[in-house]
Amino acid sequence: TQLLEQSPQFLSIQEGENLTVYCNSSSVFSSLQWYRQEPGEGPVLLVTVVTGGEVKKLKRLTFQFGDARKDSSLHITAAQPGDTGLYLCAGGRDTGKLIFGQGTTLQVKP
Amino acid sequence: KAGVTQTPRYLIKTRGQQVTLSCSPISGHRSVSWYQQTPGQGLQFLFEYFSETQRNKGNFPGRFSGRQFSNSRSEMNVSTLELGDSALYLCASSRAGSYGANVLTFGAGSRLTVL
Numbered sequence: 001t002q003l004l005e006q007s008p009q010f011l012s013i014q015e016g017e018n019l020t021v022y023c024n025s026s027s028v029f030s031s032l033q034w035y036r037q038e039p040g041e042g043p044v045l046l047v048t049v050v051t052g053g054e055v056k057k058l059k060r061l062t063f064q065f066g067d068a069r070k071d072s073s074l075h076i077t078a079a080q081p082g083d084t085g086l087y088l089c090a091g092g093r094d095t096g097k098l099i100f101g102q103g104t105t106l107q108v109k110p
Numbered sequence: 111k112a113g114v115t116q117t118p119r120y121l122i123k124t125r126g127q128q129v130t131l132s133c134s135p136i137s138g139h140r141s142v143s144w145y146q147q148t149p150g151q152g153l154q155f156l157f158e159y160f161s162e163t164q165r166n167k168g169n170f171p172g173r174f175s176g177r178q179f180s181n182s183r184s185e186m187n188v189s190t191l192e193l194g195d196s197a198l199y200l201c202a203s204s205r206a207g208s209y210g211a212n213v214l215t216f217g218a219g220s221r222l223t224v225l
Binding site: 033035040041042043044045048088090097098099100101102103 | 114143145152153154155158166168200202213214215216217218219
């Protein structure tokens with residue numbers, strides 16, 4: 001059973017386009033984290049959101065945590081080839097244990 | 111400061127063998143977590159160690175085990191390897207901060223191929 005459903009699984013877009021990745025669950029999480037992973041490397045933390053309704057911005061990336069703390073979204077504005085990678089959402093409950101979504105593979109073509 | 115170091119980066123084993131993977135956390139981090147990443151299942155939690163004690167465990171068979179040393183370095187072992195154990199094994203360390211907002215720093219992983 002996948003507790004965190006991420007969509008879409010694959011996304012191929014042109015440079016300059018906008019995109020949104022969704023992370024949904026029927027369970028409540030105390031925190032929601034977004035990671036980006038490049039080939040041959042481990043995931044790197046982008047952001048942590050902990051409050052329902054919280055919105056965080058990181059340059060062209062906007063992260064939102066749902067009011068009920070069951071879902072989250074990642075929006076990228078004017079995507080660039082450097083944004084290419086695997087994006088992972090992860091829900092936190094117990095310290096040290098994160099539940100990951102399946103990931104969204106993003107390809108941004110020049 | 112140095113990041114999380116995992117060794118070896120790549121290894122090939124045959125069915126029935128065992129393997130030991132090592133993880134050196136960031137200095138000052140006392141929690142080490144292990145994850146298995148496969149194309150079909152994504153990242154799945156194996157276990158977490160804090161102060162040499164296993165604090166959390168995922169749903170993996172007993173063939174998967176781990177330990178943590180007094181210097182916070184950790185090892186995981188997989189015995190009687192199966193083809194399905196082929197995966198990227200990721201280690202992550204943290205200060206084991208506040209509940210629900212734990213920040214993990216991942217290593218680059220150990221890619222295991224079982225033939």
